[in-house]
Amino acid sequence: MRNWISRQALLADYTLSALARRRGRNLALFTVYAGIVFVLASTMLFTHALRREAHALLAHSPEVLVQNLKAGRHAYLTQGDLDRLGRLRGVSRIEGRRWGYFFDPVFGATYTLMAPASESPGRGDLHVGDGVARVRGLSTGDTLALRSAAGELHVFTVKKVFSSESSLVAADLVLMHPADWEAFFQLPGGVFTDAALSVVNPLEVRSVARKIGERLPETRVILREEILRTYEALFDWREGLLLALASLAVAAFAILAWNQASGLSADERREIGILKAIGWDTRDVLTMKLWEGGLISGAAFSLGTLGAFVHVFHFEAALIVPVLKGWSVLYPRFVLTPSVDAVSLLTLGLLTVFPFTLATLVPAWRAAITDPDEVMRGTT
Amino acid sequence: MIFQKSILALLFASGVGAVGALAAGPHALAVWRHWDLESGSARQLRLERRSTLVSTGMALLLTVQSVALLLFVFNADRMASQFVGAMCAVGTLRVDGFGFPALLAQVAAFFGSSVWLTMNAVDGRCRDRPLTRARSALLLALIPVLLLAFGLELAFFLGLDANVITSCCGSLFSIQAPGVGGDLAALPPGQAMTATFLLLGGTAAVAARTVHRGQGGLALGVAGILAFAVALAGIVAFVSLYVYEDPHHHCPFCLLKPEYGYRGYAFYVPLLAATSAALAAAALAPFASARERGPASAGRVRSATRALAGVALGGFVLVLLLMAWQVASSGLKLLAHG
Amino acid sequence: MSALIELSGVTKVFHEGRHNALVALEGIDLSIQEGRITVLKGPSGSGKTTLLAIIACLARPTSGRVRVAGEVVSNLPETFLAEVRRRTFGVVFQQFHLVAGLSALTNVMLPAYTTGRPHAEIARRAGALLDRLGLARLSGERVERLSGGEQQRVAIARALINDPPVVLADEPTANLDSALSADFLGILGGMRDEGRTVILSSHDPRVCEAPLVDHVVRLLDGKLAA
Ligand SMILES: Nc1ncnc2c1ncn2[C@@H]1O[C@H](COP(=O)(O)OP(=O)(O)O)[C@@H](O)[C@H]1O
Numbered sequence: 001m002r003n004w005i006s007r008q009a010l011l012a013d014y015t016l017s018a019l020a021r022r023r024g025r026n027l028a029l030f031t032v033y034a035g036i037v038f039v040l041a042s043t044m045l046f047t048h049a050l051r052r053e054a055h056a057l058l059a060h061s062p063e064v065l066v067q068n069l070k071a072g073r074h075a076y077l078t079q080g081d082l083d084r085l086g087r088l089r090g091v092s093r094i095e096g097r098r099w100g101y102f103f104d105p106v107f108g109a110t111y112t113l114m115a116p117a118s119e120s121p122g123r124g125d126l127h128v129g130d131g132v133a134r135v136r137g138l139s140t141g142d143t144l145a146l147r148s149a150a151g152e153l154h155v156f157t158v159k160k161v162f163s164s165e166s167s168l169v170a171a172d173l174v175l176m177h178p179a180d181w182e183a184f185f186q187l188p189g190g191v192f193t194d195a196a197l198s199v200v201n202p203l204e205v206r207s208v209a210r211k212i213g214e215r216l217p218e219t220r221v222i223l224r225e226e227i228l229r230t231y232e233a234l235f236d237w238r239e240g241l242l243l244a245l246a247s248l249a250v251a252a253f254a255i256l257a258w259n260q261a262s263g264l265s266a267d268e269r270r271e272i273g274i275l276k277a278i279g280w281d282t283r284d285v286l287t288m289k290l291w292e293g294g295l296i297s298g299a300a301f302s303l304g305t306l307g308a309f310v311h312v313f314h315f316e317a318a319l320i321v322p323v324l325k326g327w328s329v330l331y332p333r334f335v336l337t338p339s340v341d342a343v344s345l346l347t348l349g350l351l352t353v354f355p356f357t358l359a360t361l362v363p364a365w366r367a368a369i370t371d372p373d374e375v376m377r378g379t380t
Numbered sequence: 381m382i383f384q385k386s387i388l389a390l391l392f393a394s395g396v397g398a399v400g401a402l403a404a405g406p407h408a409l410a411v412w413r414h415w416d417l418e419s420g421s422a423r424q425l426r427l428e429r430r431s432t433l434v435s436t437g438m439a440l441l442l443t444v445q446s447v448a449l450l451l452f453v454f455n456a457d458r459m460a461s462q463f464v465g466a467m468c469a470v471g472t473l474r475v476d477g478f479g480f481p482a483l484l485a486q487v488a489a490f491f492g493s494s495v496w497l498t499m500n501a502v503d504g505r506c507r508d509r510p511l512t513r514a515r516s517a518l519l520l521a522l523i524p525v526l527l528l529a530f531g532l533e534l535a536f537f538l539g540l541d542a543n544v545i546t547s548c549c550g551s552l553f554s555i556q557a558p559g560v561g562g563d564l565a566a567l568p569p570g571q572a573m574t575a576t577f578l579l580l581g582g583t584a585a586v587a588a589r590t591v592h593r594g595q596g597g598l599a600l601g602v603a604g605i606l607a608f609a610v611a612l613a614g615i616v617a618f619v620s621l622y623v624y625e626d627p628h629h630h631c632p633f634c635l636l637k638p639e640y641g642y643r644g645y646a647f648y649v650p651l652l653a654a655t656s657a658a659l660a661a662a663a664l665a666p667f668a669s670a671r672e673r674g675p676a677s678a679g680r681v682r683s684a685t686r687a688l689a690g691v692a693l694g695g696f697v698l699v700l701l702l703m704a705w706q707v708a709s710s711g712l713k714l715l716a717h718g
Numbered sequence: 719m720s721a722l723i724e725l726s727g728v729t730k731v732f733h734e735g736r737h738n739a740l741v742a743l744e745g746i747d748l749s750i751q752e753g754r755i756t757v758l759k760g761p762s763g764s765g766k767t768t769l770l771a772i773i774a775c776l777a778r779p780t781s782g783r784v785r786v787a788g789e790v791v792s793n794l795p796e797t798f799l800a801e802v803r804r805r806t807f808g809v810v811f812q813q814f815h816l817v818a819g820l821s822a823l824t825n826v827m828l829p830a831y832t833t834g835r836p837h838a839e840i841a842r843r844a845g846a847l848l849d850r851l852g853l854a855r856l857s858g859e860r861v862e863r864l865s866g867g868e869q870q871r872v873a874i875a876r877a878l879i880n881d882p883p884v885v886l887a888d889e890p891t892a893n894l895d896s897a898l899s900a901d902f903l904g905i906l907g908g909m910r911d912e913g914r915t916v917i918l919s920s921h922d923p924r925v926c927e928a929p930l931v932d933h934v935v936r937l938l939d940g941k942l943a944a
């Protein structure tokens with residue numbers, strides 16, 4: 001075993017010096033390699049982070065949401081509707097929620113104005129999410145004037161700026177007093193945007209939904225698990241499509257790697273011949289060549305992944321967001337929480353290092369089977 | 381739904397494995413028919429050179445394929461959230477009719493591959509290459525298995541449809557369920573536990589004897605397969621109950637979920653390792669005792685057999701201890717009376 | 719007394735089974751005694767290099783048997799043949815064949831890289847060999863900057879790094895002037911005095927007729943000549 005390790009170390013050492021001697025030739029390949037890893041890793045890290053954000057977002061959202069419909073369009077729920085829902089087996093809590101979207105023409109941003117049932121700010125006060133605070137340059141104590149759809153100007157005082165583990169949750173949120181909310185949107189008292197139901201046992205969610213449908217036929221019932229499923233499918237699909245496209249790039253790259261590995265220079269061929277003649281065997285040369293690929297792979301993989309990490313979590317994935325639009329429209333600006341998962345890395349390796357190694361194997365073997373006695377004949 | 385990163389990676393690994401084996405087929409056939417180390421003929425030299433390529437290449441492909449088995453199961457579990465009715469890997473695997481066949485084919489491919497990998501490694505250490513022809517034959521036999529595994533996997537992933545309402549472990553591994561799952565779930569936990577522990581212990585003893593004597597790989601292989609089947613049955617019949625602390629939940633796949641700390645992998649990985657080591661020891665058996673082999677090679681084969689038996693011993697004992705610990709530490713007391 | 723190297727019925731055919739098949743060696747029976755200097759002598763194209771390659775386990779004969787120290791090596795797979803080669807033989811090639819771009823020291827160390835011995839130990843031995851051949855001062859120099867004679871001495875040091883009992887040299891004086899040839903023969907004598915077996919191929923009378931040589935084997939058209 002010690003022998004084996006020392007032999008590998010020497011072969012790796014030799015390979016390093018060989019790589020250094022042929023710097024120029026390997027640099028181009030290395031650049032392309034690292035670039036491909038970078039694109040793939042950016043996509044994976046980005047979708048993985050989005051998925052996490054979505055989970056964080058939904059973790060706090062209720063299991064079941066009920067929206068009222070009139071003529072198939074969204075309508076407000078009244079206290080009467082909530083009373084008619086009454087007590088349902090398996091539902092631990094029913095809460096009417098007041099919220100609405102507000103488009104701020106000055107900054108071109110959309111806020112979610114919400115009036116929580118409990119712990120709401122006082123009249124005339126606001127709690128704003130850090131995204132809103134950043135866009136409007138607000139801090140505690142500032143006043144904020146918003147012009148409602150009806151044209152009136154409403155002036156509020158910012159009492160608190162809050163943030164959360166997930167900026168998707170908090171970024172665009174503005175909390176206000178229920179009476180202010182009704183006044184701002186010119187709504188009658190006692191109406192709710194929707195109702196949130198907490199269901200503890202996931203197995204009962206479907207039967208709860210069925211019963212709601214029976215009691216309030218004109219409502220739409222939205223299940224958290226459905227939203228999660230849709231998100232998952234959406235993320236997976238977009239990510240996969242991008243990867244499928246990128247795999248064309250991987251294929252092209254594999255061909256490049258094959259070419260490069262087969263195009264041994266006369267020098268290199270001679271060198272391998274000499275090594276074989278002085279006592280190396282096919283497996284030694286093959287190991288050396290695999291080390292060569294491994295070292296290039298290792299460096300390109302680390303560099304590409306690291307670059308992707310910085311790109312996604314510090315530069316907001318600026319280079320791939322246009323391709324993956326759909327998400328970026330929803331949330332104009334947000335910084336994702338850094339996270340990396342092992343399965344993504346494993347998959348990334350399967351899609352890059354594995355094909356590269358395969359592509360270089362046959363050329364490496366071709367080089368390695370050089371007859372050891374060839375050197376004795378050669379006159380060069 | 382095949383445009384998902386894990387699915388693409390799995391299909392790629394499995395496809396390349398199958399294509400690689402197919403490409404190595406003609407070489408394996410030629411080795412089977414013409415291998416003769418005594419000759420220095422051009423053909424023999426060509427075969428020997430190609431063998432280096434095929435060995436290295438297939439070693440790479442089959443290793444990746446073996447890791448892919450774990451990724452396959454992990455992915456099935458992860459995807460459960462995308463199908464109505466699926467709570468764990470079982471739900472995903474039952475979205476279409478190819479899920480479980482694909483899993484079985486992959487397990488078969490895993491065992492075949494690991495035996496081949498072992499034979500390849502041992503053969504590389506023997507001067508007279510005693511296993512070369514046998515391992516070529518095994519490679520030839522592996523080709524259809526790998527192709528089948530790939531085909532089933534492809535069919536399974538192509539058949540995944542988010543609109544299908546699937547049924548999950550509750551209907552497959554419960555006392556009322558028809559089929560093997562139901563039968564296993566219906567076994568009385570106490571007797572199942574006794575049988576599992578006895579068989580795992582017995583197999584470990586066979587392995588220990590093989591470690592000691594460097595022979596008896598064949599018996600170990602038979603015992604290993606039995607122990608594998610019985611351990612799986614035991615997981616359904618009683619281990620699962622203790623893990624979930626629920627006397628009616630028998631699913632062997634929910635064990636793999638993060639909620640249970642991915643505990644299933646702690647059972648399945650050593651179990652797979654131990655079983656494939658036992659099978660590999662059986663595959664080496666004809667070469668450990670052959671009189672006409674050079675003594676050096678037979679010695680190496682015997683020491684490899686010992687090492688494999690050691691792995692099998694360690695693996696089965698580990699599984700046994702994990703199961704016992706699971707039973708002892710669980711909040712569920714099924715056998716409080718006895 | 720049993721020979722160190724024994725060949726029986728060794729035949730080598732190039733391009734076997736094709737129209738341009740060429741029998742380079744035919745039915746060679748030869749035994750080489752331990753601790754002697756043997757010269758393979760013959761005109762160009764007579765098969766000297768091919769025979770040396772087979773003796774040095776660099777190539778396998780098409781048919782026939784080769785024994786090294788009593789062990790049959792002609793049916794060994796390449797990996798094990800390479801092992802025997804590393805353990806038993808050091809070869810000095812006609813064109814030296816050093817790896818350009820590497821230092822003299824690294825070149826000397828190369829054959830030991832695959833033995834699994836630790837780097838420091840190999841480097842120490844390589845340094846000592848270069849020192850003994852009067853090259854200590856040049857050990858860090860890249861080999862392509864050395865003169866022909868210096869290159870040959872690096873090649874000799876490289877042949878000795880694994881401390882082989884047998885040293886082979888193919889036409890060692892073909893590229894050397896008389897003075898250097900004489901030096902080389904001196905080094906060979908030193909090797910024999912250390913107990914090594916030396917096998918040379920040459921048609922250079924300075925070598926074949928040197929008093930140092932114990933045994934001359936004549937080759938003609940791939941066959942042993944009386
Ligand atoms: N690889 C080869 N392929 C074909 N012919 C070869 C090869 N190597 C050597 N030969 C032929 O074998 C014969 C013997 O060559 P060689 O051993 O190099 O002779 P010498 O070293 O005595 O000059 C020559 O005719 C040469 O052309």
Ligand SMILES: [Mg+2]
Nearest residue numbers: 766767768889
């Ligand atoms: Mg010659």
